[in-house]
Amino acid sequence: METLQHDIAAAANFSDDSEDDSQRPTPEEAPIVAGVDQAFDDETATSALVIMQSGEVIERVHATEPTEIPYIPGLLSFREGGAILSAFKELETEPDVVLVDGSGRIHFREAGLATHIGVTLDIPTVGVAKSLLCGQPRRSLSEPLPEGTRVAIEADGDVTAPEGTVIGHAVQTRQYNSDSRYINPLYVSPGHQVSAETAADIVESQSSEYKLPEPTRLADSYAGELTRR
DNA sequence: GCGACAG
DNA sequence: ATCTTGTCGC
Numbered sequence: 001m002e003t004l005q006h007d008i009a010a011a012a013n014f015s016d017d018s019e020d021d022s023q024r025p026t027p028e029e030a031p032i033v034a035g036v037d038q039a040f041d042d043e044t045a046t047s048a049l050v051i052m053q054s055g056e057v058i059e060r061v062h063a064t065e066p067t068e069i070p071y072i073p074g075l076l077s078f079r080e081g082g083a084i085l086s087a088f089k090e091l092e093t094e095p096d097v098v099l100v101d102g103s104g105r106i107h108f109r110e111a112g113l114a115t116h117i118g119v120t121l122d123i124p125t126v127g128v129a130k131s132l133l134c135g136q137p138r139r140s141l142s143e144p145l146p147e148g149t150r151v152a153i154e155a156d157g158d159v160t161a162p163e164g165t166v167i168g169h170a171v172q173t174r175q176y177n178s179d180s181r182y183i184n185p186l187y188v189s190p191g192h193q194v195s196a197e198t199a200a201d202i203v204e205s206q207s208s209e210y211k212l213p214e215p216t217r218l219a220d221s222y223a224g225e226l227t228r229r
Numbered sequence: 230g231c232g233a234c235a236g
Numbered sequence: 237a238t239c240t241t242g243t244c245g246c
Contacts, residue, residue, distance in 0.1 A: 073234035
């Protein structure tokens, strides 16, 4: 599994350059953004995909697959990847970018779930995680960050990338204006065919009332209501 | 051996 | 991820 991840990282493109920029949306048209999230029960994983454009849901699909392995930090792709790929087979729309719940380049071998899915399907992906798997924030995150702040996450000894490489960002999409209550940042990283900066830009552009970008939030609740039945 | 660790 | 009530703050 680790060997496969090294191959995936080698095939990944952590920049905004594309082999065929023919399909990229012109600045005139709003991008089609997908959100994916999984929910589990005793022995299956259900993946929910929500596709949005201009604030509207234009397609929604899901798929369920048996859970093969337990959760192991660094190997999430092998637990959730199958169901996600099955859900994509049901999809008719071609998203311009996919927001994946989990890390992309912020991963020991630079091959988190978002990167795994992006390389496998050859589509642009962004990793959106609620906690940090590895890497070192450029500055302390112990104090609440103001809304709109982003702090670079650099590779340290736990990551295959050269030390100091920016592998993602802590992104504060929402924040309270209170002393006793605060919101933690999201950890955004490139999955495939997207740079660390663009990944953070996309997440910010898709977030509005809540901390999570809208496609991710809707996929989250959709997956939840599918499994609790 | 010890610590750290997406969902 | 999942198990769940109360509680804080606008």
